[in-house]
Amino acid sequence: MxxxxxxxxxxxxxxxxxxxxxxxxxxxxxxxxxxxxxxxxxxxxxxxxxxxxxxxxxxxxxxxxxxxxxxxxxxxxxxxxxxxxxxxxxxxxxxxxxxxxxxxxxxxxxxxxxxxxxxxxxxxxxxxxxxxxxxxxxxxxxxxxxxxxxxxxxxxxxxxxxxxxxxxxxxxxxxxxxxxxxxxxxxxxxxxxxxxxxxxxxxxxxxxxxxxxxxxxxxxxxxxxxxxxxxxxxxxxxxxxxxxxxxxxxxxxxxxxxxxxxxxxxxxxxxxxxxxxxxxxxxxxxxxxxxxxxxxxxxxxxxxxxxxxxxxxxxxxxxxxxxxxxxxxxxxxxxxxxxxxxxxxxxxxxxxxxPTAVHGDDWTTAREAARHSLDTLVPQSVLDAELADAADWVDLEPVEILQAGSGWGALEQRRRTKTGEAPPSTPGTPFPDSTLGPDQQPWLDLLDHGHLIPADPHQAPTSYQTDPAWQEPLRAADGWLPQLHLGVLHAHAGDHEDARKAWQRSIENRPTAWAWRNLAALADHTGNPTEATHAYRQALRLAPDLLPLALEAATVLIRAGHPHEVLSLLAALPAARRSLGRARWAEARAALDAGDVERCGRLLHEGIELADVREGEGSLHELWFAHQRATATADPALPLPRAYDFRMLAADATG
CATH class of the missing domain: 2.70.98.10 (Beta-galactosidase; Chain A, domain 5)
Incomplete structure (x- = not known):
């Protein structure tokens, strides 16, 4: 049963x-x-x-x-x-x-x-x-x-x-x-x-x-x-x-x-x-x-x-x-x-x-043997009938809730109710108000009261919106926070100049690390390293202890040719944070760019582990090969350590 x-x-x-x-x-x-x-x-x-x-x-x-x-x-x-x-x-x-x-x-x-x-x-x-x-x-x-x-x-x-x-x-x-x-x-x-x-x-x-x-x-x-x-x-x-x-x-x-x-x-x-x-x-x-x-x-x-x-x-x-x-x-x-x-x-x-057929040399015979067995296991007519039958129960109400998901469906339901739009939910997929939480609360305030309750400017917002439906409510609200969010909406839509203006208005109202960081990210994205590094410095001045900000800024500063500044930035971090993989990578890369080949080599030898190394990312093997090229006594036959080899193409032998 x-x-x-x-x-x-x-x-x-x-x-x-x-x-x-x-x-x-x-x-x-x-x-x-x-x-x-x-x-x-x-x-x-x-x-x-x-x-x-x-x-x-x-x-x-x-x-x-x-x-x-x-x-x-x-x-x-x-x-x-x-x-x-x-x-x-x-x-x-x-x-x-x-x-x-x-x-x-x-x-x-x-x-x-x-x-x-x-x-x-x-x-x-x-x-x-x-x-x-x-x-x-x-x-x-x-x-x-x-x-x-x-x-x-x-x-x-x-x-x-x-x-x-x-x-x-x-x-x-x-x-x-x-x-x-x-x-x-x-x-x-x-x-x-x-x-x-x-x-x-x-x-x-x-x-x-x-x-x-x-x-x-x-x-x-x-x-x-x-x-x-x-x-x-x-x-x-x-x-x-x-x-x-x-x-x-x-x-x-x-x-x-x-x-x-x-x-x-x-x-x-x-x-x-x-x-x-x-x-x-x-x-x-x-x-x-x-x-x-x-x-x-x-x-x-x-x-x-x-x-x-x-x-x-x-x-x-x-x-x-x-x-x-x-x-x-x-x-x-x-x-x-x-x-x-x-x-x-x-x-x-x-x-x-x-097994003889599906592993044989004749591809047509192999796939037809598999199809024949599949037709015995579950005929196509059975799946088609199940799809037709599902129309009778797909909207049945649950008899027991096993787990709550996010509150975003409930928020969207509240927004649509206010604007007279059809709800996103059905009886079979309810989004109850009980799922609304702290991430949705600012947006409920905006819907119900027309403003965002001023948050602690030293704390990063916990959520954002990119749906254009939120643009007019944000335009009508006052303060640094609505302008910060409005800039995010503009940036997502590709309106970079309007995003920049909104973040500048946010800073004029109240300087925050969040608006400065967004200006920095925009400048970096649009190819203005001078403006990006300036904005990151302002953001770090307001949130010096935020590790994601420090690491993001370090990457941009390295690309912009400021390795000594990166080394100073990392040195100011607590020891536990300096020991994390991304911080060690930034230190090694900055040291190499600053001419301190020995420091880079020491970090590589001790080990740099990026828990969040990205599929297709070349940071580790590229750093290894760059250090090898910068080392006069390097052995050209020395293989890339396996710990640094995440290359998706084996032919990429030089990083």
Whole structure:
């Protein structure tokens, strides 16, 4: 019999930590910037250029984690029937953390043995493993390390449903994930709905990111004979499957470099993807037709790729990703009309196929063997029927609230009520006032009283808005704080001059580190290093103890050619803060630029660990090679230490 229960999971954990209080005005967007899409067709080229965002605002960055882990309990929801046990990590975006096939005891996903945030998401913190739900804009979702609203719903046939939902602030939409396991089902069913409550079209993005174990005997199959390749040279290439250059890319341990492969699935074929071992067994994911795209991501066998795998988990726990999305590639957004509801069904389960066929040399035979087994496991007609049936229960009210998410949906509901707009919620996805908290309180004051209650100017605001709907209320309010927020709105819209004027008015009203810092970030973004360094100095004078500000300023001062000033800035920090990885990196880089090669070398030798090293970031290996070039006695044959090797392309041997 199907059941849904709450429990806790204990994992070695590095906490996500506090959000960075400095708004990421011009950063936090995804790395998937395309330099060359000439091989793509017209539709894809249009979608690649459509819907890009300047930053992850209004969300703040999550970069307060470390590499120090201790056992901690995480709330989880467990769905279970006679065949499958599915465990969802409620505090981390509702991620499907584990899916066990009970008759065999087999874990179908890559289940990470640790909870270790790393800097791969739009807001920074991201976890490897399981199935992650990504919405809004290209990259790992802003909600991936946040709790979602969660509740128990009962379908008309009595099946319990785990419902998770949230108001997504970049696009202003509501997304809803309904997971359930009917009594006799051999697959976990997941119904997803995105609702656009706005009266305008919004760019939309969704990818279900599925991690499965990687091994030499694992092969990835999908119903395509070609793929779109996208690598870290940022070029889109159309390639044949499975061996475009003599290397079988469907066997991921054969690849040297990390890359994305988006399967070019003909419109008349079923949507699915699977990763099967030597016995022909492994996880399969299938869906109804709206979820059009399928993707393979691999880390590659270069030293940097293997290091990333260990960094995200523990040594010996390699994984690859098979993904499913709305568009053909992960480089695209699709236009979602005003008032639209987009729904689909996903299925996850154990596929068992003829091993000789699926691992044979004939690609057509291999993928057709997998498809035939999938049709036996869960026919397409079953998924289509589930999607049709969901219309009868998708808006049923929860019978039990399991977890509260953020208060942003409730705030948006209050704003829309005041302006006479339709509410964003439905009976099935309520946003109660009880979820409103300190982050929403200033905006409630603005709605209800027409002003922002003056905050302590020495404390950074805890939240921001980028929805243009807040512009007029802010214009009508007085004081330094509304002008600070108005500048953020202008900056996000690309109105840089209006942003600068608003922040200057804020400073005229009351000088704060926050307005000076925003002016500094704007000047740096627009290529004015002199103005940027001046503004950062003013900000640091008002908030000398704020580490994120000091580190941000140090990076800009290094680029502007002021290494001695950076060394003085870092020397004034408490010893505990100077010992952090980003501070040590800044010290080493500034020392090298100041001509103190020995000091830089000592820091590199002692070790510099960047807990928040970014995917594609070259800070560590570039510093290492720069120090080697500056050292007269350096051994040119000395290899880059593994601790500094996060290179995504093995061919990048010089940094």
């Amino acid at each position: 199907s059941e849904l229960r709450l429990t806790a999971l204990t994992l070695p954990t590095a906490a996500v930590g506090p959000a960075n209080p400095l708004p990421p005005l011009f950063s936090g967007a995804d790395l998937h910037q395309v330099a060359d899409a000439s091989e793509a067709d017209e539709e894809m080229r249009h979608n690649i250029g459509y819907g890009r965002v300047p930053s992850v605002m209004p969300y703040l960055m999550q970069d307060g984690y470390t590499r120090e882990r201790a056992p901690a309990e995480h709330p989880v929801a467990v769905l279970e029937n006679a065949t499958l046990r599915a465990t969802f990590l409620l505090g981390a975006g509702g991620r499907l953390w584990s899916l066990i096939h009970k008759p065999t005891g087999r874990e179908l996903l890559f289940r990470n043995p640790v909870f270790q945030p790393a800097n791969l998401a739009l807001r920074g913190a991201w976890l490897a493993g399981g199935v992650e739900w990504n919405i809004a804009t290209i990259g790992h979702a802003p909600t991936t390390c946040e709790p979602l609203h969660a509740a128990r719903v009962i379908r008309p046939d009595g099946t319990p449903v785990l419902r998770m939902w949230e108001y997504e602030r970049i696009r202003g939409v509501v997304f809803q994930i309904d997971a359930y396991l009917p009594d006799e089902s051999q697959v976990l069913l997941v119904h997803v709905r995105i609702t656009n409550p706005r009266d305008t079209t919004v760019p939309m993005y969704w990818w279900s990111n599925i991690a499965v174990p990687e091994a030499p005997d694992v092969r990835v199959l999908a119903p395509a004979d070609a793929a779109w390749q996208f690598s870290y040279d940022r070029r889109v290439r159309h390639i044949d499957l499975p061996q475009p250059d003599g290397t079988d890319l469907t066997r991921t341990t054969h690849a040297r470099d990390a890359a994305d492969y988006f399967f070019d699935i003909p419109d008349d074929r079923r949507r699915w993807i699977t990763a099967l071992d030597a016995s022909g067994r492994g996880l399969a994911q299938a869906s109804t037709q709206r979820l059009r795209g399928r993707k393979l991501f691999l880390w590659g066998q270069g030293e940097g790729g293997r290091h990333w795998q260990d960094w995200l988990s523990e040594p010996g726990h390699g994984y690859l990703e098979i993904q499913a999305g709305l568009a053909r590639t992960q480089l695209e957004h699709l236009p979602m009309p005003a008032g639209a509801h987009w729904s689909w069904i996903e299925a996850y389960g154990l596929l068992e196929a003829d």
